[in-house]
Amino acid sequence: MSESGHPFGYEFENFQRLLDIPMDISPYNYAATGTGLAIALSVVGAAWGIFITGASLLGGAVKEPRIRTKNLISVIFCEAVAIYGIILSIIFSGKMEAVSGGFTNADWFSGFAIFNGGLTVGGCNLVCGICVGIVGAACALADAQRPELFVKILVVEIFGSALGLFGVIIGIVMTTQAKFG
Amino acid sequence: MDPTSQSYAVFFGLAGAASSLILSGAGAAYGTAKACRGIAKISTPNNDTQSFGKEYVELSKTGESNAQQSVGYKNMIPVVISGVLAIYGLIYSVIVSSSVVSPSYSTSQGYANFFGGLAVGFCCLVAGIAVGVCGEAGIVASARNSKMFTLMVLVLVYCEALGLYGLIFSLIANSLAF
Numbered sequence: 568m569s570e571s572g573h574p575f576g577y578e579f580e581n582f583q584r585l586l587d588i589p590m591d592i593s594p595y596n597y598a599a600t601g602t603g604l605a606i607a608l609s610v611v612g613a614a615w616g617i618f619i620t621g622a623s624l625l626g627g628a629v630k631e632p633r634i635r636t637k638n639l640i641s642v643i644f645c646e647a648v649a650i651y652g653i654i655l656s657i658i659f660s661g662k663m664e665a666v667s668g669g670f671t672n673a674d675w676f677s678g679f680a681i682f683n684g685g686l687t688v689g690g691c692n693l694v695c696g697i698c699v700g701i702v703g704a705a706c707a708l709a710d711a712q713r714p715e716l717f718v719k720i721l722v723v724e725i726f727g728s729a730l731g732l733f734g735v736i737i738g739i740v741m742t743t744q745a746k747f748g
Numbered sequence: 749m750d751p752t753s754q755s756y757a758v759f760f761g762l763a764g765a766a767s768s769l770i771l772s773g774a775g776a777a778y779g780t781a782k783a784c785r786g787i788a789k790i791s792t793p794n795n796d797t798q799s800f801g802k803e804y805v806e807l808s809k810t811g812e813s814n815a816q817q818s819v820g821y822k823n824m825i826p827v828v829i830s831g832v833l834a835i836y837g838l839i840y841s842v843i844v845s846s847s848v849v850s851p852s853y854s855t856s857q858g859y860a861n862f863f864g865g866l867a868v869g870f871c872c873l874v875a876g877i878a879v880g881v882c883g884e885a886g887i888v889a890s891a892r893n894s895k896m897f898t899l900m901v902l903v904l905v906y907c908e909a910l911g912l913y914g915l916i917f918s919l920i921a922n923s924l925a926f
Contacts, residue, residue, distance in 0.1 A: 586756060587756075589756045589759050590755070590756055672755045675755045675756075675758070676755065676758050676849075679756075679758045679759040679762055680758070680762055680848075682759075682762075683759070683762035683763050683765065683766040684762070684766075686763075686766045686770070687765070687766040687769050687770060687841070690766070690769075690770030690773070690774075691769055691770055691773045694770070694773045694774040694776075694777040695773065695777065697777060697781075698776075698777035698778075698780050698781050701781040701784065701785075702780065702781055702784045705784045705785060705787070705788040706784075706788075708788065709787075709788045709791055712791065713791060716788075716791055719787070719821070720784060720787060720788070722821075722824065722827075723780060723783070723784045723787065723824065723827050724784075726780055726827050726828070726830070726831050727777065727780045727781070729831065729834070730773045730776055730777060730834055733769060733773065733834060733835075733837075733838045734769060734770075734773065736838075737765065737769055737838065737841045737842065737845060740841075740842065740845045740846070741762055741765065741845045741848075744849050
């Protein structure tokens, strides 16, 4: 044991002690931050996308009311991003349990994994929501001009919504082995 | 995990996986959205829309055949290439996430995966920006003149190679870490 109490030895003591700073924060803090980031950033992305799409949809439907019902699907694609975030954050918060005694390496792993998994889910859903919002706005206006363009720009929107799905998959892959206690 | 190993290696490794996916996703999102603006630009003839349509007025001057051209699926190529950039980030995330759970994950591997993730992320971010700008310009140009399509594809392949360079570096760094 070195004099700071950490069970690892040092070669370059003054510099390597900086890297003990991640270990001075409780793994519950990391896990809770990751859970919060998952839901918060996902909802920010969904909200951003919905207002971008909704503004164009509302403006275009003034002149062309037939686009109203079909183009709600763009709004639903953005909302799905928020639903990914809330599902993942419920899954992550279910992994936190009380630990008796000190933290083991498995607890540190769980804390780091949930933090980075939540960051991944939230960040990918943020960019996906903005992308789907911009594409949905273009889809609404193009549909107002020529009805056959709706399906073609919807294909682009499906490519955009795949980004959020990648984040969800990797978030689940990172945290499968995360378990406290 | 080995109780004598430095367990903050996992933090750096997974942070690399997270940043590779988020940043490459941001590049892919930019490329997809910009390419969609190009598709909408060539397909709307109405002058009332803000920046859509001004291009189209000039297109219809060249003749009825260009103006009546239907928006085919050839214009989806920038969108597909942006998706491939997101998949580069996904590949690296999957590789790191599956290697982090092994008990012999050392700090050197953690640092290598962290900076590899930043490399993939930033390279695919800027590649996505390049694909978006070139894709939008290429879609508009190939609607005017169908010979510009091959030039657009050539430029997009060069832009995508930038993301691939990041992925190559990170995979080499991942295999060299001890």
